[in-house]
Amino acid sequence: AQSVTQLGSHVSVSEGALVLLRCNYSSSVPPYLFWYVQYPNQGLQLLLKYTTGATLVKGINGFEAEFKKSETSFHLTKPSAHMSDAAEYFCAVSPSGYNKLIFGAGTRLAVHP
């Protein structure tokens, strides 16, 4: 069965520091991959997605993610954290042949001054 693992349920960084949120998936066939962000008391907002083609994907708010097939990873990065980036981040896969999204457990990002 497909699964998504997000390493680290909580990540804390200083403002201006690099943000790295890790995501690994299990799939024999590369799925479509997504990162969503959830701000407090809000729904999920799409940050970026990988379908096919270029493995480095740029998203909104300065985030990007790199699809590495050999490592079955899709880590999310941002060069410089802002206070407004504090939120919960979810990695998700859409398996080939399916319509549903399978989500990881989420990583809560805290940004401190």
Place this chain on the structure above:
Amino acid sequence: DSGVTQTPKHLITATGQRVTLRCSPRSGDLSVYWYQQSLDQGLQFLIQYYNGEERAKGNILERFSAQQFPDLHSELNLSSLELGDSALYFCASSAGSYQETQYFGPGTRLLVL
């Protein structure tokens, strides 16, 4: 604002009761998805409808049912409610039915007392 609307925003009810959650997809989207977000289970796919027909089923309890109407809005019916059904219920929509980007509504927070 994703363009997906959900009502009500909050719902408080008692065990054994029945409730209906409503979702209006983005204009032009034919697929509607329902997800449950709880502390112990995380974000789980429940069910998908495409243009009025059930397309995919996930971890949806038999006490739960859904439908999509001709105007494409969808309702999720939860019956014989238990304490463990307390969760955030999200609706998402997409244009098509296959590995499409899903846009999420703000959610309905259900509290069963």
